[in-house]
Amino acid sequence: MADGTGGTSALGGGCGGGEPEVSDSLRTFGEVVKGFRRRAGLTQEQFAPRVRYSVPTVASIEQGRRFPPPDFVERAEEILDAFGVLRGAARHLSRQPGLASWFRQWARLEAEAVNLHTYECRLIPGLLQTEAYARTLFVNQLPPLGDDQIEAQWVARAERQRLLRERPNTAFSFILEEHLFLRRTGGVEVTRQLIDHVLALAEARNVEVQVMPQVQEDHAGLHGPVRLLETPENRWFGYCEGQESGQFITSSKVVSTLQMRYARMRSQALSLGDSLGLLHRMRGAL
Incomplete structure (x- = not known):
């Protein structure tokens, strides 16, 4: 899935399920x-x-x-x-349990980013997940996780979500596929809480949430999920995550390509107002 703690991955929406790293x-x-x-x-x-x-x-x-x-x-x-x-x-530091090793470098930069862009088509990104939604992903992880592993992953996820509250000067942009909400992961009540949570987060001045409609003839994101961030030094990096690995991207040429695709997706997705309107209608239909 995605995010190094992912849906079941390591940090936020992933599915790879990185091995817990018990370290003091x-x-x-x-x-x-x-x-x-x-x-x-x-x-x-x-x-x-x-x-x-x-x-x-x-x-x-x-x-x-x-x-x-x-x-x-x-x-x-x-x-x-x-x-x-x-x-x-x-030089010998390691993250707390629940954070996949491949996500560690990205998480370190993410904590200081001034711009953070996220496109997801597989599951709701970790920064936007509710506890009930996240635990549903953890419980469905294969191989199965023990209770202590699930708890460690949720603690890591909750810690990372503090970014949205503690960094008001960071601009957060999310582009989410409509079907992520239609899937009803965890059931109706979990989905209802999830939509309410996303709508509440979108009220912040520095958080933008756009929905990519289910019917979209032109789509620049068909290569898969992507994350982009800008550091305080105005350097841009990219990150793409698979099921059991992640790719940290430093090449300016590749990052430029990802930025181009993300910018196009912003124009293809519903506007901010229309996106929130759709989420409200989906919430009402549950």
Whole structure:
């Protein structure tokens, strides 16, 4: 499916079901940062502006709940005079259980992106999923997942969804196929909750949701799902995910092609207003 935790994948809508990676490395890294910060006599409130991150972000990193961005590591290393310890520890970090290994690099950039574009034709992207919808995907995973694995994947999914709440200056664009809602994955009530959830998220100024109609004679997305993001340094990257693997795309030529296709799909999908109108009608028909 898609997203490294996917519908059953690793992070958001996937189906690959990456192996859970049980690791305390993030928590250990956080404790090391905390130790050096206290050694320097700094509170989180004093430290945060120096590394150019918010206090909640610093707290999340110190608690092992957030993967530290590369620039955080570099600034913290210099500010705390950490003797190279933080740089060395960062090289051995692994994500929390529930995040597929192939999705890790994309997830790290996604957390700092200023633009994030997602086209999906297989399932609702992880950022937009409800807990009931996500758990339905996890339960249907093959090979079957244990209860602890399902819980780990949901925790990773919920953590990633914080991006929509915590990054109001990031522009999120989603193009979703109409049949994703018509499939009624998980049943009528799960679908009803899902549509309500997507409609609520679409009320945010920085979130755009467009629906690609089921009948569409011209479609630029026939090559499959695609994700694009722009970094704070204004570099664009792409990502495409299969059932058991993901492709992180850095080639400017390939990224340009994906951008061209995504732009065309934006014009082929229903307008923002018409998309929300369709979702409201689908909701009423359930």
